[in-house]
Amino acid sequence: MKVVKWGIIGPGSIASSFATALASMEHTEITAVASRSIDRAKEFAERFHVKKAYGSYEELVNDPEIDVVYIGTPHSEHKAHAALCISNKKSVLCEKPITINQEDAKYLINLAREHRVFLMEAMWTKFLxxxxxxxxxxxxxxxxxxxxxxxxxxxxxxxxxxxxxxxxxxxxxxxxxxxxxxxxxxxxxxxxxxxxxxxxxxxxxxxxxxxxxxxxxxxxxxxxxxxxxxxxxxxxxxxxxxxxxxxxxxxxxxxxxxxxxxxxxxxxxxxxHKHPSNGYVYEAEEVNRCIREGKMESDIIPLRDTLDIMKIMDDLRSSWGLQYPQENNRK
Ligand SMILES: NC(=O)c1ccc[n+]([C@@H]2O[C@H](COP(=O)([O-])OP(=O)(O)OC[C@H]3O[C@@H](n4cnc5c(N)ncnc54)[C@H](OP(=O)(O)O)[C@@H]3O)[C@@H](O)[C@H]2O)c1
Known part of the structure:
Protein backbone atom coordinates (compact mmCIF):
# COMPACT_ATOMS: atom_id res chain seq x y z
CA MET A 1 0.00 0.00 0.00
CA LYS A 2 1.25 3.48 -0.84
CA VAL A 3 2.82 5.27 2.10
CA VAL A 4 1.16 8.70 2.29
CA LYS A 5 3.72 11.38 3.08
CA TRP A 6 2.48 14.30 5.15
CA GLY A 7 3.82 17.78 5.76
CA ILE A 8 2.65 19.84 8.73
CA ILE A 9 2.38 23.64 8.67
CA GLY A 10 1.95 25.51 11.98
CA PRO A 11 3.25 23.22 14.73
CA GLY A 12 0.97 24.49 17.50
CA SER A 13 -1.43 22.81 19.89
CA ILE A 14 -3.74 20.94 17.51
CA ALA A 15 -0.89 20.01 15.14
CA SER A 16 0.63 18.07 18.06
CA SER A 17 -2.57 16.06 18.50
CA PHE A 18 -2.81 15.47 14.78
CA ALA A 19 0.84 14.40 14.59
CA THR A 20 0.19 11.93 17.44
CA ALA A 21 -2.52 10.38 15.27
CA LEU A 22 -0.36 10.27 12.12
CA ALA A 23 2.58 8.80 14.03
CA SER A 24 0.40 5.89 15.19
CA MET A 25 -0.81 4.96 11.70
CA GLU A 26 0.54 2.38 9.27
CA HIS A 27 1.61 3.34 5.73
CA THR A 28 1.70 6.96 6.88
CA GLU A 29 4.76 9.17 7.35
CA ILE A 30 5.21 12.66 8.72
CA THR A 31 7.85 13.65 6.21
CA ALA A 32 8.34 17.29 7.18
CA VAL A 33 7.19 20.02 9.52
CA ALA A 34 7.40 23.76 8.91
CA SER A 35 7.26 26.63 11.37
CA ARG A 36 7.92 30.34 11.05
CA SER A 37 10.80 29.56 13.41
CA ILE A 38 13.35 26.86 12.62
CA ASP A 39 13.81 26.17 16.34
CA ARG A 40 10.09 25.41 16.78
CA ALA A 41 10.16 23.20 13.68
CA LYS A 42 13.19 21.28 14.98
CA GLU A 43 11.65 20.82 18.41
CA PHE A 44 8.43 19.42 16.86
CA ALA A 45 10.42 17.22 14.45
CA GLU A 46 12.35 15.74 17.34
CA ARG A 47 9.20 15.10 19.34
CA PHE A 48 7.46 13.23 16.51
CA HIS A 49 10.53 11.73 14.76
CA VAL A 50 9.93 13.81 11.63
CA LYS A 51 12.69 13.57 9.01
CA LYS A 52 12.79 17.20 7.90
CA ALA A 53 12.26 20.51 9.70
CA TYR A 54 11.83 23.75 7.77
CA GLY A 55 12.00 27.32 9.05
CA SER A 56 9.45 28.56 6.51
CA TYR A 57 6.20 27.25 5.07
CA GLU A 58 7.45 28.02 1.53
CA GLU A 59 10.28 25.48 1.88
CA LEU A 60 7.87 22.74 2.90
CA VAL A 61 5.51 23.22 -0.03
CA ASN A 62 8.49 22.97 -2.39
CA ASP A 63 9.50 19.57 -1.00
CA PRO A 64 8.73 17.08 -3.82
CA GLU A 65 8.41 14.16 -1.38
CA ILE A 66 5.23 15.48 0.29
CA ASP A 67 1.78 14.26 -0.84
CA VAL A 68 -0.47 16.23 1.48
CA VAL A 69 -0.13 19.12 3.89
CA TYR A 70 -1.98 19.51 7.19
CA ILE A 71 -2.59 23.19 8.03
CA GLY A 72 -2.89 23.92 11.76
CA THR A 73 -2.56 27.70 11.75
CA PRO A 74 -5.10 30.29 13.05
CA HIS A 75 -8.32 30.86 11.09
CA SER A 76 -7.15 34.12 9.52
CA GLU A 77 -4.15 32.37 7.93
CA HIS A 78 -5.88 29.36 6.37
CA LYS A 79 -6.61 31.02 3.04
CA ALA A 80 -3.03 32.14 2.41
CA HIS A 81 -1.45 28.92 3.69
CA ALA A 82 -3.82 26.63 1.80
CA ALA A 83 -3.35 28.70 -1.37
CA LEU A 84 0.42 28.41 -0.96
CA CYS A 85 0.14 24.62 -0.78
CA ILE A 86 -2.38 24.25 -3.59
CA SER A 87 -0.45 26.54 -5.95
CA ASN A 88 2.51 24.24 -5.38
CA LYS A 89 0.43 21.19 -6.25
CA LYS A 90 0.09 19.93 -2.70
CA SER A 91 -3.12 18.38 -1.44
CA VAL A 92 -4.48 19.97 1.73
CA LEU A 93 -6.23 19.01 4.94
CA CYS A 94 -7.03 22.40 6.49
CA GLU A 95 -8.17 22.92 10.07
CA LYS A 96 -11.68 24.24 10.62
CA PRO A 97 -13.04 26.65 9.63
CA ILE A 98 -11.53 26.25 6.17
CA THR A 99 -11.44 30.06 5.82
CA ILE A 100 -13.05 33.00 7.59
CA ASN A 101 -15.95 33.28 5.12
CA GLN A 102 -17.61 31.65 2.15
CA GLU A 103 -16.01 33.90 -0.45
CA ASP A 104 -12.52 32.79 0.63
CA ALA A 105 -13.62 29.16 0.76
CA LYS A 106 -14.86 29.42 -2.85
CA TYR A 107 -11.51 30.88 -3.85
CA LEU A 108 -9.63 27.90 -2.34
CA ILE A 109 -12.01 25.35 -3.83
CA ASN A 110 -11.62 26.85 -7.31
CA LEU A 111 -7.85 26.92 -6.87
CA ALA A 112 -7.79 23.26 -5.79
CA ARG A 113 -9.90 22.28 -8.82
CA GLU A 114 -7.64 24.28 -11.13
CA HIS A 115 -4.52 22.59 -9.76
CA ARG A 116 -6.25 19.21 -9.49
CA VAL A 117 -5.36 18.58 -5.86
CA PHE A 118 -7.34 17.20 -2.93
CA LEU A 119 -8.84 19.69 -0.43
CA MET A 120 -10.76 18.96 2.77
CA GLU A 121 -11.74 20.85 5.91
CA ALA A 122 -10.70 18.99 9.06
CA MET A 123 -14.19 18.51 10.54
CA TRP A 124 -12.98 15.32 12.26
CA THR A 125 -16.23 14.78 14.24
CA LYS A 126 -17.94 13.44 11.13
CA PHE A 127 -15.53 10.48 10.91
CA LEU A 128 -15.85 9.28 14.51
CA HIS A 273 -15.53 2.84 20.80
CA LYS A 274 -12.11 3.55 22.27
CA HIS A 275 -10.04 5.75 19.94
CA PRO A 276 -6.88 4.03 18.67
CA SER A 277 -4.35 6.75 19.62
CA ASN A 278 -6.74 9.68 19.47
CA GLY A 279 -9.85 10.71 17.52
CA TYR A 280 -7.92 12.40 14.71
CA VAL A 281 -6.91 9.02 13.25
CA TYR A 282 -10.24 8.60 11.43
CA GLU A 283 -10.05 11.84 9.43
CA ALA A 284 -6.40 11.13 8.60
CA GLU A 285 -7.41 7.66 7.34
CA GLU A 286 -10.02 9.25 5.09
CA VAL A 287 -7.44 11.67 3.65
CA ASN A 288 -4.97 8.79 3.09
CA ARG A 289 -7.67 6.85 1.27
CA CYS A 290 -8.59 9.82 -0.93
CA ILE A 291 -4.92 10.51 -1.77
CA ARG A 292 -4.30 6.86 -2.66
CA GLU A 293 -7.41 6.82 -4.87
CA GLY A 294 -6.49 10.14 -6.54
CA LYS A 295 -9.69 11.83 -5.34
CA MET A 296 -9.98 15.60 -5.17
CA GLU A 297 -12.56 15.72 -2.41
CA SER A 298 -14.02 13.46 0.26
CA ASP A 299 -17.54 12.06 -0.09
CA ILE A 300 -17.93 12.40 3.68
CA ILE A 301 -17.03 16.11 3.78
CA PRO A 302 -17.83 17.29 0.26
CA LEU A 303 -16.69 20.82 -0.52
CA ARG A 304 -20.33 21.77 -1.19
CA ASP A 305 -21.11 21.09 2.50
CA THR A 306 -18.13 23.17 3.58
CA LEU A 307 -19.42 26.09 1.47
CA ASP A 308 -22.96 25.75 2.83
CA ILE A 309 -21.76 25.86 6.43
CA MET A 310 -19.52 28.85 5.74
CA LYS A 311 -22.56 30.66 4.30
CA ILE A 312 -24.61 29.99 7.44
CA MET A 313 -21.78 31.39 9.55
CA ASP A 314 -21.40 34.43 7.24
CA ASP A 315 -25.11 35.20 7.60
CA LEU A 316 -25.03 34.82 11.37
CA ARG A 317 -22.00 37.10 11.71
CA SER A 318 -23.62 39.61 9.42
CA SER A 319 -26.74 39.66 11.61
CA TRP A 320 -24.49 40.27 14.65
CA GLY A 321 -22.52 43.06 12.96
CA LEU A 322 -19.32 41.01 13.25
CA GLN A 323 -16.87 41.53 10.42
CA TYR A 324 -13.19 40.71 10.64
CA PRO A 325 -10.62 43.42 9.83
CA GLN A 326 -9.55 41.56 6.66
CA GLU A 327 -13.16 41.70 5.43
CA ASN A 328 -13.55 45.42 6.19
CA ASN A 329 -10.42 46.19 4.20
CA ARG A 330 -11.94 44.62 1.11
CA LYS A 331 -14.82 47.03 1.00
N1 LIG B 1 -9.79 19.78 15.31
C1 LIG B 1 -9.73 20.20 16.57
O1 LIG B 1 -10.12 19.51 17.51
C2 LIG B 1 -9.13 21.54 16.86
C3 LIG B 1 -8.76 21.88 18.17
C4 LIG B 1 -8.13 23.10 18.39
C5 LIG B 1 -7.92 23.96 17.33
N2 LIG B 1 -8.32 23.61 16.08
C6 LIG B 1 -8.08 24.50 14.93
O2 LIG B 1 -6.68 24.43 14.64
C7 LIG B 1 -6.19 25.71 14.24
C8 LIG B 1 -5.03 26.11 15.14
O3 LIG B 1 -5.43 26.11 16.48
P1 LIG B 1 -4.38 25.84 17.69
O4 LIG B 1 -5.17 25.89 18.93
O5 LIG B 1 -3.56 24.65 17.42
O6 LIG B 1 -3.50 27.18 17.58
P2 LIG B 1 -2.03 27.43 18.12
O7 LIG B 1 -1.68 26.48 19.21
O8 LIG B 1 -1.93 28.88 18.37
O9 LIG B 1 -1.10 27.05 16.87
C9 LIG B 1 -1.20 27.72 15.66
C10 LIG B 1 0.17 27.69 14.98
O10 LIG B 1 0.06 28.43 13.76
C11 LIG B 1 1.28 29.07 13.45
N3 LIG B 1 0.97 30.43 12.97
C12 LIG B 1 1.09 30.85 11.69
N4 LIG B 1 0.72 32.11 11.56
C13 LIG B 1 0.36 32.54 12.79
C14 LIG B 1 -0.10 33.78 13.29
N5 LIG B 1 -0.28 34.85 12.50
N6 LIG B 1 -0.37 33.86 14.60
C15 LIG B 1 -0.22 32.80 15.41
N7 LIG B 1 0.23 31.59 14.99
C16 LIG B 1 0.51 31.47 13.68
C17 LIG B 1 2.14 29.02 14.70
O11 LIG B 1 3.22 28.15 14.42
P3 LIG B 1 4.65 28.68 13.92
O12 LIG B 1 4.73 30.16 14.24
O13 LIG B 1 5.59 27.86 14.74
O14 LIG B 1 4.73 28.39 12.48
C18 LIG B 1 1.25 28.39 15.76
O15 LIG B 1 1.94 27.46 16.56
C19 LIG B 1 -7.40 26.64 14.25
O16 LIG B 1 -7.95 26.64 12.96
C20 LIG B 1 -8.37 25.96 15.22
O17 LIG B 1 -9.73 26.26 14.96
C21 LIG B 1 -8.90 22.42 15.83
Whole structure:
Protein backbone atom coordinates (compact mmCIF):
# COMPACT_ATOMS: atom_id res chain seq x y z
CA MET A 1 0.00 0.00 0.00
CA LYS A 2 1.25 3.48 -0.84
CA VAL A 3 2.82 5.27 2.10
CA VAL A 4 1.16 8.70 2.29
CA LYS A 5 3.72 11.38 3.08
CA TRP A 6 2.48 14.30 5.15
CA GLY A 7 3.82 17.78 5.76
CA ILE A 8 2.65 19.84 8.73
CA ILE A 9 2.38 23.64 8.67
CA GLY A 10 1.95 25.51 11.98
CA PRO A 11 3.25 23.22 14.73
CA GLY A 12 0.97 24.49 17.50
CA SER A 13 -1.43 22.81 19.89
CA ILE A 14 -3.74 20.94 17.51
CA ALA A 15 -0.89 20.01 15.14
CA SER A 16 0.63 18.07 18.06
CA SER A 17 -2.57 16.06 18.50
CA PHE A 18 -2.81 15.47 14.78
CA ALA A 19 0.84 14.40 14.59
CA THR A 20 0.19 11.93 17.44
CA ALA A 21 -2.52 10.38 15.27
CA LEU A 22 -0.36 10.27 12.12
CA ALA A 23 2.58 8.80 14.03
CA SER A 24 0.40 5.89 15.19
CA MET A 25 -0.81 4.96 11.70
CA GLU A 26 0.54 2.38 9.27
CA HIS A 27 1.61 3.34 5.73
CA THR A 28 1.70 6.96 6.88
CA GLU A 29 4.76 9.17 7.35
CA ILE A 30 5.21 12.66 8.72
CA THR A 31 7.85 13.65 6.21
CA ALA A 32 8.34 17.29 7.18
CA VAL A 33 7.19 20.02 9.52
CA ALA A 34 7.40 23.76 8.91
CA SER A 35 7.26 26.63 11.37
CA ARG A 36 7.92 30.34 11.05
CA SER A 37 10.80 29.56 13.41
CA ILE A 38 13.35 26.86 12.62
CA ASP A 39 13.81 26.17 16.34
CA ARG A 40 10.09 25.41 16.78
CA ALA A 41 10.16 23.20 13.68
CA LYS A 42 13.19 21.28 14.98
CA GLU A 43 11.65 20.82 18.41
CA PHE A 44 8.43 19.42 16.86
CA ALA A 45 10.42 17.22 14.45
CA GLU A 46 12.35 15.74 17.34
CA ARG A 47 9.20 15.10 19.34
CA PHE A 48 7.46 13.23 16.51
CA HIS A 49 10.53 11.73 14.76
CA VAL A 50 9.93 13.81 11.63
CA LYS A 51 12.69 13.57 9.01
CA LYS A 52 12.79 17.20 7.90
CA ALA A 53 12.26 20.51 9.70
CA TYR A 54 11.83 23.75 7.77
CA GLY A 55 12.00 27.32 9.05
CA SER A 56 9.45 28.56 6.51
CA TYR A 57 6.20 27.25 5.07
CA GLU A 58 7.45 28.02 1.53
CA GLU A 59 10.28 25.48 1.88
CA LEU A 60 7.87 22.74 2.90
CA VAL A 61 5.51 23.22 -0.03
CA ASN A 62 8.49 22.97 -2.39
CA ASP A 63 9.50 19.57 -1.00
CA PRO A 64 8.73 17.08 -3.82
CA GLU A 65 8.41 14.16 -1.38
CA ILE A 66 5.23 15.48 0.29
CA ASP A 67 1.78 14.26 -0.84
CA VAL A 68 -0.47 16.23 1.48
CA VAL A 69 -0.13 19.12 3.89
CA TYR A 70 -1.98 19.51 7.19
CA ILE A 71 -2.59 23.19 8.03
CA GLY A 72 -2.89 23.92 11.76
CA THR A 73 -2.56 27.70 11.75
CA PRO A 74 -5.10 30.29 13.05
CA HIS A 75 -8.32 30.86 11.09
CA SER A 76 -7.15 34.12 9.52
CA GLU A 77 -4.15 32.37 7.93
CA HIS A 78 -5.88 29.36 6.37
CA LYS A 79 -6.61 31.02 3.04
CA ALA A 80 -3.03 32.14 2.41
CA HIS A 81 -1.45 28.92 3.69
CA ALA A 82 -3.82 26.63 1.80
CA ALA A 83 -3.35 28.70 -1.37
CA LEU A 84 0.42 28.41 -0.96
CA CYS A 85 0.14 24.62 -0.78
CA ILE A 86 -2.38 24.25 -3.59
CA SER A 87 -0.45 26.54 -5.95
CA ASN A 88 2.51 24.24 -5.38
CA LYS A 89 0.43 21.19 -6.25
CA LYS A 90 0.09 19.93 -2.70
CA SER A 91 -3.12 18.38 -1.44
CA VAL A 92 -4.48 19.97 1.73
CA LEU A 93 -6.23 19.01 4.94
CA CYS A 94 -7.03 22.40 6.49
CA GLU A 95 -8.17 22.92 10.07
CA LYS A 96 -11.68 24.24 10.62
CA PRO A 97 -13.04 26.65 9.63
CA ILE A 98 -11.53 26.25 6.17
CA THR A 99 -11.44 30.06 5.82
CA ILE A 100 -13.05 33.00 7.59
CA ASN A 101 -15.95 33.28 5.12
CA GLN A 102 -17.61 31.65 2.15
CA GLU A 103 -16.01 33.90 -0.45
CA ASP A 104 -12.52 32.79 0.63
CA ALA A 105 -13.62 29.16 0.76
CA LYS A 106 -14.86 29.42 -2.85
CA TYR A 107 -11.51 30.88 -3.85
CA LEU A 108 -9.63 27.90 -2.34
CA ILE A 109 -12.01 25.35 -3.83
CA ASN A 110 -11.62 26.85 -7.31
CA LEU A 111 -7.85 26.92 -6.87
CA ALA A 112 -7.79 23.26 -5.79
CA ARG A 113 -9.90 22.28 -8.82
CA GLU A 114 -7.64 24.28 -11.13
CA HIS A 115 -4.52 22.59 -9.76
CA ARG A 116 -6.25 19.21 -9.49
CA VAL A 117 -5.36 18.58 -5.86
CA PHE A 118 -7.34 17.20 -2.93
CA LEU A 119 -8.84 19.69 -0.43
CA MET A 120 -10.76 18.96 2.77
CA GLU A 121 -11.74 20.85 5.91
CA ALA A 122 -10.70 18.99 9.06
CA MET A 123 -14.19 18.51 10.54
CA TRP A 124 -12.98 15.32 12.26
CA THR A 125 -16.23 14.78 14.24
CA LYS A 126 -17.94 13.44 11.13
CA PHE A 127 -15.53 10.48 10.91
CA LEU A 128 -15.85 9.28 14.51
CA UNK A 129 -17.32 5.78 14.96
CA UNK A 130 -19.73 7.27 17.52
CA UNK A 131 -20.98 9.83 15.00
CA UNK A 132 -21.50 7.04 12.45
CA UNK A 133 -23.41 4.98 15.03
CA UNK A 134 -25.63 7.90 16.03
CA UNK A 135 -26.38 8.58 12.36
CA UNK A 136 -27.24 4.89 11.88
CA UNK A 137 -29.52 4.92 14.95
CA UNK A 138 -31.34 7.91 13.48
CA UNK A 139 -31.62 6.28 10.04
CA UNK A 140 -33.01 3.16 11.76
CA UNK A 141 -35.52 5.41 13.60
CA UNK A 142 -34.57 3.90 16.97
CA UNK A 143 -35.83 7.11 18.62
CA UNK A 144 -38.61 7.55 16.07
CA UNK A 145 -38.68 10.85 14.21
CA UNK A 146 -36.21 13.55 15.28
CA UNK A 147 -38.02 16.47 16.89
CA UNK A 148 -35.39 18.53 18.66
CA UNK A 149 -31.62 18.76 19.14
CA UNK A 150 -29.75 20.60 21.87
CA UNK A 151 -26.06 20.88 21.04
CA UNK A 152 -23.48 23.00 22.80
CA UNK A 153 -19.74 23.52 22.78
CA UNK A 154 -18.39 26.17 25.12
CA UNK A 155 -15.37 26.51 27.35
CA UNK A 156 -14.12 29.19 29.69
CA UNK A 157 -11.01 31.16 28.84
CA UNK A 158 -9.66 34.22 30.58
CA UNK A 159 -9.88 37.22 28.25
CA UNK A 160 -6.65 37.76 26.35
CA UNK A 161 -6.91 40.24 23.51
CA UNK A 162 -3.85 38.74 21.81
CA UNK A 163 -4.90 35.07 21.87
CA UNK A 164 -6.27 33.56 18.67
CA UNK A 165 -9.60 32.99 20.47
CA UNK A 166 -10.27 36.68 21.20
CA UNK A 167 -8.18 38.47 18.58
CA UNK A 168 -10.27 39.66 15.60
CA UNK A 169 -7.11 39.89 13.47
CA UNK A 170 -6.82 36.11 13.85
CA UNK A 171 -10.58 35.71 13.20
CA UNK A 172 -11.34 34.82 16.81
CA UNK A 173 -14.76 34.29 18.37
CA UNK A 174 -16.86 31.34 19.45
CA UNK A 175 -18.71 30.78 16.17
CA UNK A 176 -15.67 30.08 14.02
CA UNK A 177 -13.72 28.32 16.74
CA UNK A 178 -16.31 26.02 18.30
CA UNK A 179 -19.76 27.03 17.01
CA UNK A 180 -18.94 25.36 13.71
CA UNK A 181 -19.19 21.98 15.50
CA UNK A 182 -22.85 22.16 16.70
CA UNK A 183 -23.84 23.62 13.31
CA UNK A 184 -22.08 20.87 11.32
CA UNK A 185 -23.33 18.15 13.68
CA UNK A 186 -26.98 19.20 13.48
CA UNK A 187 -26.85 19.41 9.67
CA UNK A 188 -25.10 16.05 9.44
CA UNK A 189 -27.64 14.33 11.68
CA UNK A 190 -30.59 15.87 9.83
CA UNK A 191 -28.93 15.17 6.47
CA UNK A 192 -29.90 18.58 5.15
CA UNK A 193 -29.68 22.32 5.68
CA UNK A 194 -32.20 24.05 7.97
CA UNK A 195 -35.03 26.09 6.47
CA UNK A 196 -34.52 28.96 8.93
CA UNK A 197 -31.51 30.07 10.96
CA UNK A 198 -31.49 32.83 13.57
CA UNK A 199 -28.93 33.61 16.21
CA UNK A 200 -27.82 36.09 18.77
CA UNK A 201 -24.39 36.76 20.17
CA UNK A 202 -22.58 38.62 22.89
CA UNK A 203 -19.69 40.57 21.35
CA UNK A 204 -17.10 41.18 24.05
CA UNK A 205 -14.30 43.68 24.60
CA UNK A 206 -12.40 42.69 21.47
CA UNK A 207 -15.58 42.74 19.39
CA UNK A 208 -15.70 39.02 18.65
CA UNK A 209 -18.59 36.77 19.73
CA UNK A 210 -17.69 35.38 23.13
CA UNK A 211 -21.01 33.51 23.30
CA UNK A 212 -23.75 32.77 20.85
CA UNK A 213 -27.09 30.96 20.69
CA UNK A 214 -28.46 29.77 17.36
CA UNK A 215 -31.85 28.25 16.39
CA UNK A 216 -32.42 26.00 13.41
CA UNK A 217 -35.94 25.38 12.17
CA UNK A 218 -36.84 22.62 9.72
CA UNK A 219 -40.20 22.98 8.02
CA UNK A 220 -41.28 19.44 8.89
CA UNK A 221 -41.34 20.44 12.56
CA UNK A 222 -37.81 19.91 13.83
CA UNK A 223 -35.86 22.48 15.82
CA UNK A 224 -32.30 22.67 17.06
CA UNK A 225 -30.92 24.85 19.79
CA UNK A 226 -27.17 25.33 19.28
CA UNK A 227 -24.75 27.31 21.38
CA UNK A 228 -21.06 27.98 21.70
CA UNK A 229 -18.75 30.05 23.84
CA UNK A 230 -15.09 30.86 24.42
CA UNK A 231 -15.67 32.67 27.71
CA UNK A 232 -18.11 30.34 29.49
CA UNK A 233 -18.15 26.65 30.16
CA UNK A 234 -21.47 25.72 28.58
CA UNK A 235 -20.24 22.12 28.31
CA UNK A 236 -19.85 19.99 25.23
CA UNK A 237 -22.80 17.70 24.50
CA UNK A 238 -25.44 16.74 22.00
CA UNK A 239 -28.92 15.60 22.97
CA UNK A 240 -31.21 14.41 20.18
CA UNK A 241 -34.87 14.05 21.08
CA UNK A 242 -37.18 11.86 19.01
CA UNK A 243 -40.84 10.97 19.46
CA UNK A 244 -39.81 7.51 20.75
CA UNK A 245 -36.76 8.30 22.89
CA UNK A 246 -33.56 10.27 22.99
CA UNK A 247 -29.82 9.99 22.25
CA UNK A 248 -27.13 11.62 24.35
CA UNK A 249 -23.57 12.18 23.14
CA UNK A 250 -21.26 13.62 25.80
CA UNK A 251 -18.25 15.51 24.35
CA UNK A 252 -19.87 15.00 20.94
CA UNK A 253 -17.08 16.72 18.98
CA UNK A 254 -14.59 13.96 19.82
CA UNK A 255 -16.95 11.43 21.36
CA UNK A 256 -16.13 7.82 22.12
CA UNK A 257 -19.51 7.04 23.73
CA UNK A 258 -23.20 7.56 22.99
CA UNK A 259 -26.33 6.41 24.83
CA UNK A 260 -29.85 5.90 23.70
CA UNK A 261 -32.93 5.92 25.90
CA UNK A 262 -36.51 4.84 25.29
CA UNK A 263 -39.68 6.93 25.75
CA UNK A 264 -39.70 6.16 29.48
CA UNK A 265 -36.14 7.44 29.84
CA UNK A 266 -34.66 3.96 30.36
CA UNK A 267 -31.16 3.38 28.96
CA UNK A 268 -31.51 0.94 26.07
CA UNK A 269 -28.03 0.92 24.53
CA UNK A 270 -24.62 2.35 25.20
CA UNK A 271 -22.15 2.42 22.30
CA UNK A 272 -18.48 2.84 23.18
CA HIS A 273 -15.53 2.84 20.80
CA LYS A 274 -12.11 3.55 22.27
CA HIS A 275 -10.04 5.75 19.94
CA PRO A 276 -6.88 4.03 18.67
CA SER A 277 -4.35 6.75 19.62
CA ASN A 278 -6.74 9.68 19.47
CA GLY A 279 -9.85 10.71 17.52
CA TYR A 280 -7.92 12.40 14.71
CA VAL A 281 -6.91 9.02 13.25
CA TYR A 282 -10.24 8.60 11.43
CA GLU A 283 -10.05 11.84 9.43
CA ALA A 284 -6.40 11.13 8.60
CA GLU A 285 -7.41 7.66 7.34
CA GLU A 286 -10.02 9.25 5.09
CA VAL A 287 -7.44 11.67 3.65
CA ASN A 288 -4.97 8.79 3.09
CA ARG A 289 -7.67 6.85 1.27
CA CYS A 290 -8.59 9.82 -0.93
CA ILE A 291 -4.92 10.51 -1.77
CA ARG A 292 -4.30 6.86 -2.66
CA GLU A 293 -7.41 6.82 -4.87
CA GLY A 294 -6.49 10.14 -6.54
CA LYS A 295 -9.69 11.83 -5.34
CA MET A 296 -9.98 15.60 -5.17
CA GLU A 297 -12.56 15.72 -2.41
CA SER A 298 -14.02 13.46 0.26
CA ASP A 299 -17.54 12.06 -0.09
CA ILE A 300 -17.93 12.40 3.68
CA ILE A 301 -17.03 16.11 3.78
CA PRO A 302 -17.83 17.29 0.26
CA LEU A 303 -16.69 20.82 -0.52
CA ARG A 304 -20.33 21.77 -1.19
CA ASP A 305 -21.11 21.09 2.50
CA THR A 306 -18.13 23.17 3.58
CA LEU A 307 -19.42 26.09 1.47
CA ASP A 308 -22.96 25.75 2.83
CA ILE A 309 -21.76 25.86 6.43
CA MET A 310 -19.52 28.85 5.74
CA LYS A 311 -22.56 30.66 4.30
CA ILE A 312 -24.61 29.99 7.44
CA MET A 313 -21.78 31.39 9.55
CA ASP A 314 -21.40 34.43 7.24
CA ASP A 315 -25.11 35.20 7.60
CA LEU A 316 -25.03 34.82 11.37
CA ARG A 317 -22.00 37.10 11.71
CA SER A 318 -23.62 39.61 9.42
CA SER A 319 -26.74 39.66 11.61
CA TRP A 320 -24.49 40.27 14.65
CA GLY A 321 -22.52 43.06 12.96
CA LEU A 322 -19.32 41.01 13.25
CA GLN A 323 -16.87 41.53 10.42
CA TYR A 324 -13.19 40.71 10.64
CA PRO A 325 -10.62 43.42 9.83
CA GLN A 326 -9.55 41.56 6.66
CA GLU A 327 -13.16 41.70 5.43
CA ASN A 328 -13.55 45.42 6.19
CA ASN A 329 -10.42 46.19 4.20
CA ARG A 330 -11.94 44.62 1.11
CA LYS A 331 -14.82 47.03 1.00
N1 LIG B 1 -9.79 19.78 15.31
C1 LIG B 1 -9.73 20.20 16.57
O1 LIG B 1 -10.12 19.51 17.51
C2 LIG B 1 -9.13 21.54 16.86
C3 LIG B 1 -8.76 21.88 18.17
C4 LIG B 1 -8.13 23.10 18.39
C5 LIG B 1 -7.92 23.96 17.33
N2 LIG B 1 -8.32 23.61 16.08
C6 LIG B 1 -8.08 24.50 14.93
O2 LIG B 1 -6.68 24.43 14.64
C7 LIG B 1 -6.19 25.71 14.24
C8 LIG B 1 -5.03 26.11 15.14
O3 LIG B 1 -5.43 26.11 16.48
P1 LIG B 1 -4.38 25.84 17.69
O4 LIG B 1 -5.17 25.89 18.93
O5 LIG B 1 -3.56 24.65 17.42
O6 LIG B 1 -3.50 27.18 17.58
P2 LIG B 1 -2.03 27.43 18.12
O7 LIG B 1 -1.68 26.48 19.21
O8 LIG B 1 -1.93 28.88 18.37
O9 LIG B 1 -1.10 27.05 16.87
C9 LIG B 1 -1.20 27.72 15.66
C10 LIG B 1 0.17 27.69 14.98
O10 LIG B 1 0.06 28.43 13.76
C11 LIG B 1 1.28 29.07 13.45
N3 LIG B 1 0.97 30.43 12.97
C12 LIG B 1 1.09 30.85 11.69
N4 LIG B 1 0.72 32.11 11.56
C13 LIG B 1 0.36 32.54 12.79
C14 LIG B 1 -0.10 33.78 13.29
N5 LIG B 1 -0.28 34.85 12.50
N6 LIG B 1 -0.37 33.86 14.60
C15 LIG B 1 -0.22 32.80 15.41
N7 LIG B 1 0.23 31.59 14.99
C16 LIG B 1 0.51 31.47 13.68
C17 LIG B 1 2.14 29.02 14.70
O11 LIG B 1 3.22 28.15 14.42
P3 LIG B 1 4.65 28.68 13.92
O12 LIG B 1 4.73 30.16 14.24
O13 LIG B 1 5.59 27.86 14.74
O14 LIG B 1 4.73 28.39 12.48
C18 LIG B 1 1.25 28.39 15.76
O15 LIG B 1 1.94 27.46 16.56
C19 LIG B 1 -7.40 26.64 14.25
O16 LIG B 1 -7.95 26.64 12.96
C20 LIG B 1 -8.37 25.96 15.22
O17 LIG B 1 -9.73 26.26 14.96
C21 LIG B 1 -8.90 22.42 15.83
Missing amino acids: PVTKTVKQWLNDKVIGEIKYMNISFGFQNAFDAKSRLFNPDLAGGALLDVGIYPISYAIHLMGKLPDQVVGSAYLGKSNVDEMNVISFVYNEGVMASLSSAISTNTGCYAVIIGDKGRIEVPEFYGADTAMRYDEQGTLVERFH
